[in-house]
Amino acid sequence: MCGIVGYVGSREATEVLIEGLKRLEYRGYDSAGVAVLNGSGVQVRKAVGRLSELEKTLSSNGVHGGVGIGHTRWATHGVPNEVNSHPHVSFDGKLSIIHNGIIENYRELKNELLEQGVAFKSDTDTEVVAHLLAKAYDGDLLKAVQNVLKRLRGAYAIAVCHADQPDRIVATRMGSPLVIGLGEGENFLASDVPALLKYTRKIIYLEEGWLAELTTCGVRIFDADMKPVEAAVSETSLTLDAAEKEGYEHFMLKEIHEQPRALAETIRGRIEGERVDIGELQLDPEMLRGVNRIAVLACGTSLYSGMVGKYLLERFTRIPTETWSASEFRYADPVIDPGMLVIAVSQSGETADTLEALRIVKAGGARTIAVCNVMGSSIPRHCDATLYTRAGPEIGVASTKAYTTQLAGFVLLAAGIGRTLGRVDSAEEAKLVQGLRDLPGQVKSLLDEDIVAVKRCAKRYKDVFNFMYIGRHFNYPTALEGALKLKEISYIHAEGYAGGEMKHGPLALVEGTFPTIAIAPEGKTREKLISNVQEIKARKGVVVMVSTHGDEEARELADYLIEIPACQEELSPILAVVPLQLLAYYTATQLGRDVDKPRNLAKSVTVE
Ligand code: F6R
Numbered sequence: 059m060c061g062i063v064g065y066v067g068s069r070e071a072t073e074v075l076i077e078g079l080k081r082l083e084y085r086g087y088d089s090a091g092v093a094v095l096n097g098s099g100v101q102v103r104k105a106v107g108r109l110s111e112l113e114k115t116l117s118s119n120g121v122h123g124g125v126g127i128g129h130t131r132w133a134t135h136g137v138p139n140e141v142n143s144h145p146h147v148s149f150d151g152k153l154s155i156i157h158n159g160i161i162e163n164y165r166e167l168k169n170e171l172l173e174q175g176v177a178f179k180s181d182t183d184t185e186v187v188a189h190l191l192a193k194a195y196d197g198d199l200l201k202a203v204q205n206v207l208k209r210l211r212g213a214y215a216i217a218v219c220h221a222d223q224p225d226r227i228v229a230t231r232m233g234s235p236l237v238i239g240l241g242e243g244e245n246f247l248a249s250d251v252p253a254l255l256k257y258t259r260k261i262i263y264l265e266e267g268w269l270a271e272l273t274t275c276g277v278r279i280f281d282a283d284m285k286p287v288e289a290a291v292s293e294t295s296l297t298l299d300a301a302e303k304e305g306y307e308h309f310m311l312k313e314i315h316e317q318p319r320a321l322a323e324t325i326r327g328r329i330e331g332e333r334v335d336i337g338e339l340q341l342d343p344e345m346l347r348g349v350n351r352i353a354v355l356a357c358g359t360s361l362y363s364g365m366v367g368k369y370l371l372e373r374f375t376r377i378p379t380e381t382w383s384a385s386e387f388r389y390a391d392p393v394i395d396p397g398m399l400v401i402a403v404s405q406s407g408e409t410a411d412t413l414e415a416l417r418i419v420k421a422g423g424a425r426t427i428a429v430c431n432v433m434g435s436s437i438p439r440h441c442d443a444t445l446y447t448r449a450g451p452e453i454g455v456a457s458t459k460a461y462t463t464q465l466a467g468f469v470l471l472a473a474g475i476g477r478t479l480g481r482v483d484s485a486e487e488a489k490l491v492q493g494l495r496d497l498p499g500q501v502k503s504l505l506d507e508d509i510v511a512v513k514r515c516a517k518r519y520k521d522v523f524n525f526m527y528i529g530r531h532f533n534y535p536t537a538l539e540g541a542l543k544l545k546e547i548s549y550i551h552a553e554g555y556a557g558g559e560m561k562h563g564p565l566a567l568v569e570g571t572f573p574t575i576a577i578a579p580e581g582k583t584r585e586k587l588i589s590n591v592q593e594i595k596a597r598k599g600v601v602v603m604v605s606t607h608g609d610e611e612a613r614e615l616a617d618y619l620i621e622i623p624a625c626q627e628e629l630s631p632i633l634a635v636v637p638l639q640l641l642a643y644y645t646a647t648q649l650g651r652d653v654d655k656p657r658n659l660a661k662s663v664t665v666e
Contacts (some may be wrong), residue, residue: 059085059086059132059134059158059247059660059662059663059666060085060086060129060131060132060144060156060157060158060159060249060660060664061078061079061081061082061083061084061085061086061129061130061247061248062077062082062127062128062129062144062156062158062215062217062236062247062249062475063075063078063082063127063128063129063246063247063248063249063253064127064128064156064217064219064227064229064246064247064248064272065078065124065125065126065127065227065244065245065246065247066124066125066225066226066244066245066272066273066274067122067241067244067245067274068126068244068274069124069242069244070122070123070124071092071094071123071124071125071126072092072094072116072120072121072122072126072128074126074246074257075092075126075128075251076092076109076112076113076116076126076128076255078128078246078248078253078254079109079128079129079130079253080109080110081248081250081252081255081301081549082130082248082249082250082252082253083108083109083130083655084309084453084454084455084619084654084655084660084661084662085130085132085158085249085250085660085661085662086130086131086132086133086660087104087107087108087109087130087131087132087139087202087655087660088106088107088129088131088132088133088138088143089106089107089131089133089138089139089142089143090105090108090109090111090112090128090129090130090131090143091103091104091105091112091128091129091131091143091144091145092112092121092125092126092127092128092129092145093124093126093127093145093147093156093261094121094123094125094217094403095121095123095125095219095221095224096121096122096123096124096125096224097123098125099151099152099221099222100147100151100152100153100154100219100221101121101123102145102147102154103115103116103119103121103390104140104143104144104145105140105143106138106139106140106143108655112114120183123625124274125224125225125226126219126409127145127155127156127217127219127227129143129144129156129157129158130147130629131143131144132660133431134160134183134665135160135164135181135182135183135184136180136181136182136372136451137181137300138169141179141180141181141257142180142181142182144156144182144188144491145182145477146179146182146184146185146188147180147188148188148189148191148192149176149177149439150192151221152192152195152220152221152222153188153191153192153195153218153219153221154188154218154219154220155184155187155188155191155216155217155218155364156184156216156217157183157184157187157215157216157258157312158214158215158216158234158235158249158664159212159213159214159215159216159232159233159234159602159664159665160183160212160213160214160665160666161183161184161186161187161210161211161212161214161328162211162212163209163210163211163212164183164186164212164219167186167190167209167210168186168362171186171189172533172631173191173492173650174193176189176302182643183212183510187206187210187214187216190206190209191203191206191218192240192257194206195220195222197222198513199218199219199220199223199228200228200269200271200280201229202214203218204269204271204280204282204284207232207267207269207282207626209228210232211576212231212232212233213232213233213234213410213664213665214230214231214233214234214665215229215230215231215232215234215235215236215249216229216230216231216341217229217236217247224608225274226272226273227247227271227272228269228270228271228272229247229264229269229270230264230267230268230269230270231264231266231267231268231273232266232267233266233410233413233436233664234408234664234665235249235250235408235435235436235662236247236248236249236264237249237250237251237254237261237262237263237264237434237458238259238261238262238264238272238277238279238289239251239254239258239260239261239262240258240260240261240262241257241260241279241293241606242255243274244274245272245273245274245276246258247270247272250662251294251296252298252301252433252451252453254299254414255294255296255297255298255301256298259293259294259588260291260293261291261292261293261294261434262277262279262289262290262291263289263290263292263439264279265281265287265289266436267282268280268281268282268287268289269281269282269284272542274437280368282602284591288493292431292657296450296451299450300450300451301453305473307647308454308647308653309452309453309454309654310454310455310458310547310639310643310653310654311643311653312454312649313452313453313454313459313496314458314459314505314636314639314640314643315505316449316450316459316504317458317459317462317463317498317501317505317636318498318499318501318505319450319461319498320447320448320449320459320463321462321463321466321497321498321501322452322498323448323449323450323463324448324449324463324466324467324470325466325470325494325495325497326448328470329470329491329494329495331478332484332487332488333484333487333488333491334470334473334474334477334487334491335474335489336445336470336471336474338447339427339443339444339474340443341427341443341474341478343478343479345425346399346475346478346479347454347479348396348397349377349397349398349399349425350377350378350395350397350398351377351378351379351397351398351399351663352371352375352377352378352379352380352398352399352400352401352403353369353379353380353381353382353387353392353398353399353400353401353419353424354368354371354379354380354381354382354401354403355382355384355387355400355401355402355412355416355419356381356383356384356402356403356404356409356412356647357383357384357385357404357409357411357412357416357659357663358384358457358542358663359405359457359460359461359539359542360403360404360405360409360412360457360460360461360464361381361383361384361403362461362531362535362536362538362539363403363429363461363464363465363468363535363539363540364381364401364403364464364468364630365381365534365535365538366465366468366532366535366536366617367379367381367401367403367464367465367468367471367472367561368380368381368466368530369532370469370471370472370532370541370628371468371471371472371475373472373474373628374467374472374475374476374481374482375472375475375479375481376476376481377399377475377479379627381596382415383411384402384409384411384412384414384415385411387418387666388411388414388418390417390420392419392421394418394419394421394422394423394424395422395423395424395503396422396423396425397426398419398422398424398425399424399426399427400416400419400424400426400427401423401426401427401428401471401541402415402416402426402427402428402429402430402437402440402441402447403428403429403430403436403458403464404428404429404430404431404434405430405431405447405449405452405457405464406431406435406553406661406662406664407428407430407431407432407435407437407438408432408435408436408437408662409437409662409663409664410663410664410665410666411663411666412437412563413437413440414434414442414666416437416441417440420440423556425442426440426441426442426443426579427441427442427443427444427445427471428440428441428443428444428445429444429445429447429464429467429468429471429614430444430445430446431445431446431447431448431449431452431460431463431464432446445467445470445471446488447460447464447466447467448461449463452625452661453654453661454654455654455655455659455660455661456543456546456547456548456639456642456653456654457658458543459641461502461539461635462632462635462636465631465632466494466497468630469490469494469628469629470631473487473490489626490626490628490629491603493625493626493628493629494629496515496625497625497629497632497633500503500622500623500625500633501632501633501636503623504622504633504636504637509637509640511618511619512620512637512640512641512644513644515602515618515620515641516555516641516644516645516648517644518618519573519645519651520548520550520645520648522550522571522572522573523551524550524551524552524553524567524572525541525544525550525551525552525553525573525575526541526552526554526555526567526568526572526573526579527540527541527544527554527555527574527575527576527638528555528556528557528560528574528575528576528577528587528590529556529557529576529578529587529634530556530557530558530583530586530587531581531582531583531626531627532579532581532627532630532631533577533578533579533583533630533631533634534554534556534557535554535631536577536631536634536635537554537556537575537577537624538554539635540554540575540577540635540638540642541553541554541636542554542640543638543639543641543642544638544641544642544645546642546645546656546659547642547643547651547653548642548645548646548649548651549649549656549657550645550649553557553594557576557583557586557587557590558586558590558603558648559617559654560590560591560593560594565593565594565597568594568597568598568599569597569598569599570598570599570600571600571611572600573599573600573601573602574591574594574599574600574601574602575601575602575603575604575638575641576590576591576601576602576603576604576616577604577638578591578603578604578605578609578612579604579605579606579622579625579627579630579633579634580606580609580624580625580627580630581595581627582627582632588611588612588615591603591615591616592615595615600614600617601615601616601617601618602617602620602641603615603616603618603619603620604617604618604620604621604622604634604637604638605619605621605622606619606621606622606623606625607621607622607623607624608621608622608624609621612624620641622634622636622637639664
């Protein structure tokens with residue numbers, strides 16, 4: 059949450075900062091600001107609302123200079139107003155700071171500063187750090203940052219500049235992401251690589267606790283004890299196109315339509331002939347034989363993919379598997395033992411709760427695998443092995459291609475581990491591999507097909523206040539994910555239930571015009587779900603059914619029918635969720651919602 063950018067060089071800093079912040083706006087969009095140094099002190103400009111507001115401010119009241127820092131905010135401490143937006147400036151007016159994260163002990167630090175007579179302007183935790191740094195500064199910004207870090211608890215990525223050292227920016231991170239970009243006579247920093255792609259492909263991923271000092275002459279990196287570090291420089295393969303809308307009205311729609319390609323990428327090189335091949339993970343067969351239990355840890359949409367993952371892992375490996383919301387796990391006093399294999403699932407690789415849950419299981423001796431989309435992000439760096447989903451940058455706040463590629467990743471993992479353990483027979487594996495091969499084409503045909511039914515449905519029900527989604531077994535998580543997609547971008551209340559739970563309470567909601575989305579593709583629970591639909595129809599409820607092509611019973615029962623291609627039951631969540639993504643999208647656009655930036659949310663939840 060929050061995006062930060064920094065620049066030192068000979069360009070106009072504000073241009074680089076605004077370009078970078080545009081690519082980071084998905085991380086927060088309550089307010090934005092920049093601070094620029096030009097030899098005559100710190101010049102700060104801020105604006106409430108989207109980045110476009112800051113651009114307006116800068117066009118009427120510009121600042122010039124070659125060193126600057128910029129921030130786009132997702133409010134944690136203090137309402138989104140100009141005073142609370144970053145950058146914050148120290149009491150002496152000389153030091154400026156941007157921060158992504160939360161300083162957990164800010165209250166005690168603030169009290170201490172108040173007692174010393176420091177006056178605060180904002181309600182933020184960040185302002186505390188600005189004043190502490192100004193007090194610690196004795197002509198060496200790097201040293202001041204190093205000293206103040208010792209006093210901070212929480213998660214942060216910070217960048218600081220000082221009017222008396224106008225040629226540099228000092229940055230550091232702990233628990234929040236930060237990358238450094240290297241140029242010729244210019245250097246950059248940002249929360250995420252796409253912010254830098256216009257200028258450089260040479261990236262340093264800063265490790266936790268490291269400090270970086272950026273000047274036009276280069277970047278010096280130090281560990282927490284101030285020992286110089288030779289950090290590895292990576293050449294990113296991300297392209298600017300991947301972070302553009304490419305003619306689509308919204309990133310979300312683009313990303314829904316990218317799913318065939320993304321899925322093809324996920325399985326590329328991981329199926330060979332009639333076999334699944336996840337050799338790249340170098341999972342030791344001995345280690346796998348010692349696994350007595352698997353735990354999948356994740357949040358939000360990634361958690362729902364983990365719920366499908368549980369069914370797949372149990373189906374193909376026969377190892378008991380549990381799925382945990384990472385935010386619950388970390389406070390549940392969980393039982394951890396070295397026979398436990400943990401799979402952490404995350405699009406961003408930076409979700410604070412998942413990262414912390416991971417630290418807990420590692421300390422308990424568990425083995426860890428990441429299923430992740432973002433190369434070099436924190437979660438993979440903390441795991442023993444990673445299955446990258448290769449979906450490409452996901453910018454829309456509502457996750458789509460990251461979800462379906464995580465599902466494909468779980469199919470590969472489950473079948474791969476199952477085969478190593480001798481628990482998947484070759485005919486079964488061959489069938490699954492063929493199913494995986496067919497998937498990109500099937501998703502493409504689903505997207506190419508007339509989606510009139512989805513659009514009609516969105517138009518008809520956009521004004522209802524409640525929706526229910528039901529599914530069973532592999533598609534129970536599909537119901538949860540469908541409901542989440544609808545509520546997060548359309549703001550319509552929606553709940554997902556396991557079909558078998560209907561009689562235990564939710565059925566009471568059903569009456570004429572109350573819409574239920576029933577996900578009932580071919581598979582062993584289809585008939586059971588059809589019975590649930592009959593019960594809803596008997597109570598005059600309205601039912602939208604997602605069913606396999608040619609299901610005549612569904613056609614007779616449904617008020618609206620959305621058909622998906624025939625596939626193996628294990629793969630059906632990947633196909634069934636696509637029309638639900640589109641239903642959420644078209645409902646939200648018809649309601650005039652800001653689809654890519656829904657209210658109150660941000661893409662990467664890097665604070666607890
Ligand atoms: C919903 C959504 C979120 C994320 C969740 C975890 O559309 O995107 O629920 O799935 O915040 O994020 P990652 O996967 O980055 O750990």
